[in-house]
Amino acid sequence: MDFKRKRRPWRLLRLIQALIVLGLILGATALWVARPVPLPDDHFAGLTGDAARGETVFWASGCASCHAEEGAEGDARLILTGGRQFVSDFGTFVAPNISSDPVYGIGGWTVQDLGNAVLRGVAPDGRHYYPAFPYASYARMTPQDLVDLHAFMATLPASNRPNEGHDLAMPFAFRPGIGLWKRFVAHDEGWVVTDALSPQEKRGRYLAEGLAHCGECHTPRTALGGLDRSRWFAGAPNPSGEGRIPNISPALLRWSEEDLVAYFTYGLTPDFDSAGGSMTDVIHNLARLPESDRAAIAAYLQKVRPVQ
Structure with a gap:
């Protein structure tokens, strides 16, 4: 009896060890599933941007609505300085500077960088963007329209306004969780209206x-x-x-x-x-x-x- 009592702590220890290993496996699997998935390297191969067509894409996509200063009118709507705050149940999101400034904006981005951001919600440094940026809808944008948009945005004024961080509470501030949301909630399901259309x-x-x-x-x-x-x-x-x-x-x-x-x-x-x-x-x-x-x-x- 004394021998059996001595074995019980070891059984408990092995159980704890097994649970820890299982937790690590599940955590690693979740992180792998939640990993950012950028576009293929050849997604825009052979395409040339046209800034005039890109202007239509720009206005249709509503870029200035979030990234120009609040209340901006006329040509001031083309200065995409960021800074506008959007309050939500998850916290406060702050629109970033997406002007042509190479330091504070996106002037140094390639077509591939812009495509990963707009179509996949993936930043150049590999982070997930929060879905306050409507990339789940933009994912339907054609490669040519994205290339044209890149060409137009390169013609816009630069702004040296520094970006501000979002003010979000946990667990919403945990970016890897966005990857799971993309995978299981916001994955592309095709067009909503599927009737025969002209x-x-x-x-x-x-x-x-x-x-x-x-x-x-x-x-x-x-x-x-x-x-x-x-x-x-x-x-x-x-x-x-x-x-x-x-x-x-x-x-x-x-x-x-x-x-x-x-x-x-x-x-x-x-x-x-x-x-x-x-x-x-x-x-x-x-x-x-x-x-x-x-x-x-x-x-x-x-x-x-x-x-x-």
Whole structure:
């Protein structure tokens, strides 16, 4: 009996050792699954950027809405100095300087660097970007559009404003966890609207679901923070905590295509109300697109499934 009692501590020690080894294996596996996955090295091979086309990509993607100084107008919206704060349930995100400055901005980035950031949410140093940067939607951007965007952004003014860090609480400040979120929650599931579409409607889908990332605000999220694709464009709480982002599915938004194009151009609704809040920035962007693109988005919105 005395001998058996002496063996019990050793059994307990072996159990603890086994649990530690198992924990290390699981942790290493999680880190491997959560690792940043950059684009293939030849993703942009053979492509040449066109700054004029890149300007359309720039405005469609809403870069100035987050990265220009708040309240900037006219050409000042092209100075992507960063610094704007975005308050959320996870903490406060601060937009970085993405001007052409090679030290404080992204002037030293290659096309591959920009592609990894915009399409994969991976920084040049290999860190995950937080999904306040809507790369899950931008992932639909074509390689040519990304190369054109890089060419246009290289023509923009430089700003030497230093970047500020985000103010996030744990566990949200733990960047490797973003890799797991990318892998299991925000992975690419293809287009939301998969009905047969005309070329105009396909262009509208590309703009609305991809570049303009409309679903990031207008679609409610799941418990894990992914977009609830079953309620596409059904409206969602405003991330700032003030009110709600409206339902823009045909269940509630019954404007004609002409009404929508006018709204995207001038910010005026059919009953002569005007756009407010963050939508004013969106209108600034859409108004700079060719009218054919605004009409394409309007045509696409008619194809979205109505959701109450």
